[in-house]
Amino acid sequence: MDEPPDMSALTVVPDPNPAPSAWREWLETHAPKLLLFARQQTRSPEDAEDILQDAVVKLVEKVSSGEFFGGQEAWQPYLYTTIRRLAIDLSRRDDRRKRREDSVGHESGEAQQEEFHPWFESESSDDETRSQVEAKLKELPEKFAEVIVMKIWGERTFAEIGEILGISQNTAASRYRYGLEALKKSLGGARRRGDLSI
Amino acid sequence: MSSDTNPIDPDLRTLRAAALDDALLDRLDACANGQWTRIEPAELAFERSLKALAPAKLPAALMASLETITAAAPFPIEEAKILSFPEKNSAPRRSHRSGWAAAAAVAICGALTALMLPHGGTTNRVADSTTITAPAPSSSGNSAIQQDRLVPAGFNSGISETRDEGVVWSPDKTPHRVVRVVSMDKVTYKDASGRTYQIEKPRVDYILVPDKAD
Numbered sequence A: 001m002d003e004p005p006d007m008s009a010l011t012v013v014p015d016p017n018p019a020p021s022a023w024r025e026w027l028e029t030h031a032p033k034l035l036l037f038a039r040q041q042t043r044s045p046e047d048a049e050d051i052l053q054d055a056v057v058k059l060v061e062k063v064s065s066g067e068f069f070g071g072q073e074a075w076q077p078y079l080y081t082t083i084r085r086l087a088i089d090l091s092r093r094d095d096r097r098k099r100r101e102d103s104v105g106h107e108s109g110e111a112q113q114e115e116f117h118p119w120f121e122s123e124s125s126d127d128e129t130r131s132q133v134e135a136k137l138k139e140l141p142e143k144f145a146e147v148i149v150m151k152i153w154g155e156r157t158f159a160e161i162g163e164i165l166g167i168s169q170n171t172a173a174s175r176y177r178y179g180l181e182a183l184k185k186s187l188g189g190a191r192r193r194g195d196l197s198i
Numbered sequence B: 001m002s003s004d005t006n007p008i009d010p011d012l013r014t015l016r017a018a019a020l021d022d023a024l025l026d027r028l029d030a031c032a033n034g035q036w037t038r039i040e041p042a043e044l045a046f047e048r049s050l051k052a053l054a055p056a057k058l059p060a061a062l063m064a065s066l067e068t069i070t071a072a073a074p075f076p077i078e079e080a081k082i083l084s085f086p087e088k089n090s091a092p093r094r095s096h097r098s099g100w101a102a103a104a105a106v107a108i109c110g111a112l113t114a115l116m117l118p119h120g121g122t123t124n125r126v127a128d129s130t131t132i133t134a135p136a137p138s139s140s141g142n143s144a145i146q147q148d149r150l151v152p153a154g155f156n157s158g159i160s161e162t163r164d165e166g167v168v169w170s171p172d173k174t175p176h177r178v179v180r181v182v183s184m185d186k187v188t189y190k191d192a193s194g195r196t197y198q199i200e201k202p203r204v205d206y207i208l209v210p211d212k213a214d
Helices: A022-041 A043-067 A070-101 A127-139 A142-153 A156-167 A169-192 B010-016 B022-032 B042-053 B062-072 B094-116 B123-129 B142-146
Strands: B153-168 B175-190 B196-210
Touching: A022 A043, A022 A070, A022 A142, A022 B062, A043 A070, A043 B062, A070 A156, A127 A142, A127 A169, A142 A156, A142 A169, A142 B042, A156 A169, A169 B042, B153 B196
Parallel strands: none
Antiparallel strands: B153 B175, B175 B196
């Protein structure tokens, strides 16, 4: 059997510029897309952040316990599905709470002024374009908007979107087409006037 | 209940379901042919212009919170999904030879690069797995083999074994053959007084070679 290596003869040089953690790199790459989807799914920026955080917690728990089936490529579909499920649950709870509050004549408390949380990076386009696209996306029927957000900014395939939403990929494609057409139409006036950079 | 006992069925049967409009017919046809999910060029142009808008970065507080959540969790390294290789004991097919040669070349180049860089980030790995075959001179003690005092003087690598480990599928659904390459790298260093030190480092590389799907 070989002798063990003489570790004392070698000098370990610490890396002066340690790399960011693999998780941080992953989050920096993918979390903005997920947050955008969460914002599209919820009624407030705070809800969106809470839901994204809860979804990441669930993912980490599953990965740590070895219960997550599939590799990293399956993380995003899992997170999209979880975010959507959590958003639906939250929406139902909010509706019930609002009904209770309305029945006893209380204010819902949701009329408070929201801090501005833009959906898109300021470097990526001019303010008018960003705010118009965000506003028109919010006006779209949710079933169209969610497909558009997942397809364009989440870079999901129709098959994956279908899986996440529990619909066929052809239905996902139909919703995408209708949504894109509706978005184009609603942005039409501003685009024709040259107000938008898209 | 109505007293009219005349059956309504015959009247209903005379009605015909409305014909599909052309747009719906085209859509169903495209679905049947698997083309409905393909994006048209006009849609693609609009899609690209929207995609130019980048999603906003995470607020710093949220990122910090997510980092805290993930801090204790190990970031898993992708495991290969190895399928059984039916002809494990038979000679490799001719079409694989060039791939294996390329794989071995890649392994050697990687080893050479890793070991010849005096200040590279691989120092920790060397410390973990190398065997020193030339003892350090007693006059200089343990500090004699500090890498910043040694100059690479030679490199040799011999492949002792290559083995086909089967096929893995990458995330984009393309098959790659996994080749296990076992080799022994020998790197020679010289110090300022001309004394040589040789380090032997066994290596096992797994190389992915693009393969055709059966």
